[in-house]
Amino acid sequence: MDKPIKIALFGIGKMGQNHLRILSMLKDVEIAFLYDTNQELCQVMSERFGVKILKDIDEDLKSCDGAIIVTPTFTHFDYINKVSDYVKNIFVEKPLTNTLESTQIILTLAKEKSLNIQVGFIERYNPAVLTLKNILTPNTHKIINIDFIRTNKMSSRITDCDVVIDLMIHDIDLALNFNGDVRDIYAHGVVINDMIEYARACIIHTNGSFSNIVASRITEKRRRQISITTNNEYIDCNLLRKEVFVDKQSVEQRLDNVSISANTETIEVRGQESLLSELIDFVSLCKNVPSSLSANRPNQNDGMKAMRIAHQIQDIIHNANR
Structure with a gap:
């Protein structure tokens, strides 16, 4: 049996605890260390999951x-x-960093040190998205337009970034993933404080397609x-319900009249929890073993592309609200 992959986890807030939960389920993973600036929380999670607290980054990460x-x-x-x-x-x-400048530095660093970086575009x-990818084959479907809607008032608890970086960047990444490079951008928004x-x-x-x-x-x-x-089709996808x-x-000929009717097909969506798939893919990256998902794994270049578009959208909105 292969040795388990040893992983250090930095950050055990709400999302970090989700990572901790999933990692603890993976048999080929050993959570070697965890770290958080909240030492009290760190101690609680250390005891709950039986994981060491990182004390000396220079020694422990080796x-x-x-x-x-x-x-x-x-x-x-x-x-x-x-x-x-x-x-x-x-x-x-996600996002890779909080500024374009620092993201570019990370890209340079990744090249210099031959880093394998996976960005959390979950x-x-x-x-449901994987099902869409299977449906939308280039030889049978030409995408004309994609509408993305992502709303969550609870996300207002995030105070270190705006809605473009917090929520929209997920769909910016998907838009680029589905439709490719960008020719032009229009945007407007509401600025509060x-x-x-x-x-x-x-x-x-x-390629002539649109993403709204x-x-x-x-x-x-x-x-x-x-x-x-x-x-040739209209596809509706609910990411929360996985539908x-x-x-x-369909066109039916009835004597001299033409009757047009619409058929709705429900596609069965099968799959595991998104975060589980994401972390299994990261373990494959650590093992240097291809997985069924590795071809679509988001890296630092994807992080930069999404960040660049997000930054342009922010500039357009702020300039319009000045």
Whole structure:
């Protein structure tokens, strides 16, 4: 039996605890160390999961195969910079860093140190999104437009970044993943206390398709929706319920009249928890073994592409609100 992959976990807030829970389920993973600036919480989680607390980063990380960073966005750069001295396999929750400048430095660092960085764009691992990818084959479907809606008022608890970086960036990544490079961007939004809390963006891609993205932290209802218009179908996807519906018109000849009716097909979505799939893929990265998901694994370049578009959207909205 192969030795378990030894992973250090940085950050055990709400999302970090989800990572801790999933990692503890994986038989081929040993959670070597955990760390958080909240020492009291660190002690509680250490005792609950039987994991050592990282005491000396220079010494403890030498024995690790990978590191997972689930800390506040503004700290990502420093953590990546530090752990990259000891491990080359690094998972970082989205976004990669909090600025374009620091993200570019990480890209340079990754190249110099041959780092394997996976960015936490978890929606790529959502079973409903994976189902969409299987449906939307280039030889049978031409995407005309994709509408993304992502609203969550509870996300307003995030204070170190606006709604574009907190929520919209997930769908920016998906838009780029589905439709490719960008030709033009239009955007507007609502700014509260100098923070964008509602954003609407229209992205025109170089292939001629459109992505319309709405993200809100002031909308009362929590929604995660993708609606796709193609040359021959309309596809509706609920990311929360993991549901996919496909509508296609059928034409029936009745004497001299033409009757057009729409057929709705429900696609069965099968798959495991998104975070579980995401972390299994990271373990594959640490092992240097391809997985069924590795071809679509988001890396530092994907992180930079999404960050660049997010930054442009922020600039457009702030300039319009001055």
